[in-house]
Amino acid sequence: MSADDHHDHHNPPFWQKYLLSTDHKMIGMQYGITALLFLLFGFFLMMMMRWSIAYPDEPVPTWISWVFSDDWKARWLTSGKVEGETYNMFGAMHGTIMVFLGVVPLGFGAFGNYVTPLQIGAPDMAFPKLNCASYWTYLVGGLMMCGSFFLESGSAKSGWTNYPPLSAFADAQHPNQFFTGQTQWLLGLVMLITSSLLGSVNFITTIINLRAKGMTWMRMPFFVWAMLVTGFLLLLAFPPLEVAGIMQLVDRTTGSSFFQPTGLYTDGAAADYAGGGSPLLYQHLFWFLGHPEVYVLLLPSIACVAEIIPANTRKPLWGYKSMVYAVLVLGFLSFIVWAHHMYLTGMGSSVSTFFQITTVLISIPSVVLITSLLISLWGGSIRFTMPMIWACAFLPMFGIGGLTGLPLAFNLVDLHLHDTYYVIGHFHYVVAPGILFGLFAGIYYWYPKMFGRYMNKTLGHFHFWPSLIFINLVFFPMLLQGMAGFHRRWYNGGEGYLPAEGSEDVFALTVQEWIPLNVLMSVSVFCLAAAQIPFVINLFTAWKTGKKVENDNPWDATTLEWATPTPPGHGNFTFDVAVYRGPYEYSRPDCDKDFYPQWHEPKEETSSDLDAGIKPDENH
Amino acid sequence: MADSPEAIKKSIKLYFCIGMLLFMFTVLTVLVATVPALDFGAHGFDGIDAIIGVAIASVKAGLVAFIFMHLNHEKKAIYWIFFGAIAFAVILILLFALSFIDPIIFKGMMPDRIGQ
C-alpha cells in the first residue's frame, strides 16, 4: 500500500458515508452508537422492573412512564402498575437487549471493528461490504425484537434464555403467529446470529491475513488476540443456538414438538402436540452458545483494560505470553462448561460432574488473566487518566463477579442458589461493573483517536464515582437476598411471600427480613441512571468542545493504532507500516523515551528522529 | 496445490475415479441396510447397522473433503479451523447423547400415561 492511497478526495454522499459505509471505523462507530442506545433502552426497561420490585403496588411514576402511549399503558400497565406479564416482557427484553444488542455489539462490533485493523496495521477489514452487511443485519434484528413491543401480543416474555415449554406456549393464542413477540424474538435472534457469523468470519480472516509486515503472532497486542478468540467463539458457538432458534420457529409455525415433552396440558386440555421432545435439548443448544457468550462479552472488555493498563503504568503488560495462552485455553474450555447452567434439569450426575470439573478448570485461565493485569500495576508509575480509573475499577469489580461465580460452579451449592438473586448478582457483577466498566475505559481511551479530542475529565469523574458507588449498592444486596432464597423472577419483589400475621413460616419470615433491601437497590438504580447523564453529555459535547489532542499519540502508547492520523482517514495509514517489536515496550532502559512504539525502525537515533516516522499527514 | 496444466489434467482423472468410488459406496450402504444377507447384528436395525452406516458415510465424507475439497494438501491454518470445528461438533454430539446416563431422577423422559 502506498503512502497516498488514503487520499480519497471525492466526497461520498451522506448515505454512503454514514449509513452504508464500508469503512471499518465508521462501521465501528455505527455499532458503538447503536449499542449504546440499546444499552440505554435496556437500562430503561430495568428501571421499570426495579420500580415494580420495590414498589409493586404503586403506579410507575410519570418521569419513567411518560414514554408510553395511553393505549399501550391501558393494555400493559394495569392501573399504571407493572403487572406480572408486563414485567416478564421487560425482563426478557432487558436480558436480550443487554447481552445480544448492547454489550456484544459494543465490545466486539464497535471496539473490535474500530481498533483491530488499526492495531494490526491493516488498511481495512478483509471484507468491507460483509462488514457493512453485518451491521445492518444486526440493526434489523434488533429493531425486529424491540418493535414487537407494539404488537398485539407484546414482546417476548419468556426470559432472555427463552426456555421451553414456557416459550413454546407463549403467544400461542394468537392466530397470526408471525406477528407475535415470541416469533419476532426468534427471527430477530436468527438475524443477530447471522450478523455475528458475518462479523466473526471477517475478523478472523483480517487477523490471519492482513497483519502488517513484521506483525508476527507474538507481536500482536493482547487486544487482537482477544478479538481472535472472541471471533472463534462467535463462529463456533452461535450455530447451535441458531439451530435452537430454527427448531423453535419450526415448533411455532408447524406445531411440532422438539422441545415439548409428552403429556403437556394447557387450558385444561391436552395440548395439541405430538410430544416426545425435551426442554433439556433446548437448554443444551442454548447454553452451548450461552456460556461462550459470557466470554464473548468479557474478552473485548478485558482486552481494552489490557491495552490501557500498560499505557498508563508505563511498564509492559506483565505475563503477555501467559495471557495469550490463557485466553486460548479459556476459549477452548468455554465450549465444554455449558451445562453448569443446567444442574437442576435432571441431567445425569456423571455429566454434571464432568461439567463441574471443567467449570472449575476454566477459573484457572480467568485467574491468570486477571492476576496478570493486577500484577501489571505493581511498580508502575500509574497515571490516573480517565480510562485508567475505569480500568482500575474493572479489576476488583470483575474479581467480585468471578469469585461469586465459584460457588455456582459446584453442583451442591447450586441446588440452593439456582435461580435466586445470587445468580443475578453474580453475573451482573461480571457484566455491569466488570465488563461495562472495561468498555467505558475503552471509550475514554480511544475517543481521542476517533475524534481528535479528549473527553472532559470533570464530567468523567462525575460519571465514574457515582457509578462505582451506586452499582455496588445495586448488586451487592442481590447476593444477600439470593442467599436468603429470593427468586429471580418475582415481579413484586417477594411481596406475595410475606408472612401472614403471626405466621411462623421460616421462608416467609426470611423474605420479610430481607425484602426492604429492594428499596435500597431500586433507589440506587435511579441514582445510577442519573450518573450516566454526565457521560452522555460528555460523549456528545467533547466531540466539539473537548481538549484537542497534542499529537497522534496522545497517551504515548506503543501499539499501531496510534501511528495513524487523527482521526484516521480511509485506508488508515499514511506510510508503509512495518512492525519491529512486541506491543508493550514501555520504559526500556536502552531507549530515551519511556515508550518504544512498534512501528519505529530500530536504528541509532536521537529522540527527535523517533517521531519522524509518525508525522501526521499535512494534507489530511 | 498442483497448479500446472499437466497436474490438473491428471487430477481430473482422480476426481472421476473418486466420483465412481462414491457411487459404489452409496450403493453399498443401501445394500447393507436393505438386503437381509448383509444385515449385521440382530435382525433389523440396531447399533451395529448404525455404526456401519455412519462409518461408510464417514469414508465418503473423507473422500469428498480430502480430494474434492483439496484438504489433502491444504495449509495449516485451514486444518486448525476445520478440524477444530469438527472436534467441537463431536464434543457437542457426545455430551448431548450422554446427558441422561447415570440419571438422578429419570424414569423415561416424562411420567407416562396410558389414556384409557
Next chain:
Amino acid sequence: MEIPYIVNARKDTGLNNSKIAIWLFLASEVMLFGGLFSSYIFLRIYADYPWPERALPVLPGLVNTFILIASSVTVVFAWASLKLLQWRKFVGYMSFTLVCAVVFMVLKGFEYNAKLHHQSIQYNDWTSIEGHTHYDENKKADNYYTINATSVAFDLGSYYEPYLDTIIDSIGNSKVTAKSSIVINDFDGDKVMRIPLVKQGEGINLEGDDEGSLRYILELAKESFIESRRHNEQVRESALRKAWANVKGNDDFRFNAVDELTQYDKAKKEAATEEAAAIVESGVYGTIVPNAGALEVVVDGAEIKITPSWGKMSVAKQGEKSMLKLKDQTVIRGIAGDSGISIDVDAVDHRHLVMKARDRNYSQEKIDEMIEDWYKSLGDSKGAEKLREHWVSHKKWRELWATYLKDEYGPNEDGEPKRVPTDVEWYRVTWKHMVAYEQISRDKDIELSLDTVKQFTPGMVAGFVGANHGKYNPVGDDGKVKESERHFPVIHVAREDIRFESVFSPKMNNYYAIYFTVTGLHGLHVIGGALVLGYYLFFGYGMYKENPEWLANRVEVGGLFWHFVDLVWIFVFPIFYLM
C-alpha cells in the same frame, strides 16, 4: 485503498482472504449441522414413542445422493477447466451442476408433497392408522370441527378477520340476531355518550361491511372497547396515584430511608389500594365506563366448519352440546356436528400401544387382547371388516416370518432364536403388506405364504415416494375410488376417538420434525449454492476476461461450499433414510 490478498495468497499463511473466509464459514456450518445431528441423536435415543426407523422411501434419497455426487464431480471439473483456460468446458460442467441442483430440489418437492398429503390418526388407545383423507371440492382435506351453532361470541380485543370471514361464510343465509342490546361509548374529551347500535333480538346483516352489518358493528364495538379501556385505566391510575400521595402524605412521608429500609409496611399498601377504590367510586377522576369485552350474536343452528388448528372443541361427539373456542377467543356454542375424518387406510401401527403397555408391564396376552379390542371397536363398516381381515393375514404372515428366521439363522447359545422379527414387522401393517394381503385375498387359489406375500409386495419404483394411492386406489370418472380396485379400505373415524391427528408434517412427531428441518435447511443450502455457482456461470465471463485466476479462485470457493453441501447429504441420506 486496496485490500491486499484478494486474489493472490499471502506468503506466510499461503492463503488468500476468501479461502480463509470460506473455510471459517464451513467451520460454522459444521457446528450448525453438528447441532442438528446432535439434536437428532438426542431426540432419538431419548424418544418415548416408537421411532419410525427406515420409514422413508429409499429410492428418491438414493437418486438424490447420486445427483449430488455427480454435481460435486462436475463442479471440480468446472474449476479444473477454468484452471486450464477452457471456458466452454467450464460452461458445460457448471450448467450440468446447476441442472443437478434443480433436479435435486424437484425430487425433494415430490417427497415433501407426498408427506404433506399423507394423514396419520392416533386413536385414544395409541393405535395409529395412516392414509389419505378425502378432499372437498376446494381441494382442502376434509378435516374439520363441525358445529351447528346457536350463538357466536366475538372477543372485541382480539377477533381475527380471517376467522370472522370463515364464520360469516359458513353461516351463510341463516338469520343472525343480537343476543343483547349493543351500546357503544363515544368519547368527546372526558365526556362519554352512549350510542345504541342494535336492539336485543334485532337481525344483523352478514353481507358486506355497510352500516348495520356484522363487520361494521364489530369494528365500531372494537374501537369503543379500546377507547373505553384506555379511559378506564386512566381513571384507575390517577386514583391510585392520588391514594398513594395521600397515604404517604398522611404519614408525613419525606422519603424516610431508614424507615423504608427497615420495615415493609403492608398496611400502608392496603390503605392505598382501598383509598384508590374509594376514589374511583366517588368519581373524582371521572367514572369507569362499561367496556364489554365480547359481542354475542344468536345463530339459528347453521353448520360452521373450522380447521382444527384454529381452536379447541369442548365436546366432539356428534349431537352433544358443545363449544368451540377459537384462538382469537371467539366462542361458538351449539350442537356438535360430524367432525370425523374419512380416511383410506394404508397402514395400521400398534407399536405405540405396545410400547405404552410394556412400560406398564402388561403381559403379552393382555397386549394382544388390547389390539384385538381396537379392531372390535372399529364397528362393522366394510372398511373395518377389511382391516380385521388384513390383521388376520398379518398375524399369519408374521408367524411364518418368525419361523423362517428361526430356521434360517438357528438358535443362539441360550437356545433362543438368533433372529426374531422386529417390532415393526410384528406390530405394523404397512401399505405394501396391505396391497399383498388384498391381492392374495382376491384370488381363492392363492394361499398366504412368505413367497406369495413377497410376490405381491410392490417394489421400490411403485412406491417411489410412499404409498401409491394412484395405482392401488385408482379414482374413476366420477371422482370416487373404484371400489373394485380398492386396496386401501376406507373408514370413518369419529373425532372423539382421536387422540392426535396430523399429516406427515413436522407436527406428526419429532422424527418428521427433524427430517423436515434438516432436509429443509439442506435444501436452502442447495439453493444458495446454486445461486452462487449460477452467478459465476452467467456473470463470470467479465471476471474471466479480466483475470482467469480470479474467477478460478471464486469458483473454487463456491465449489468448496457445494462440496460441503454434498458432504452433509452424505450423512443425511443414511441417517434419515436407512436407519
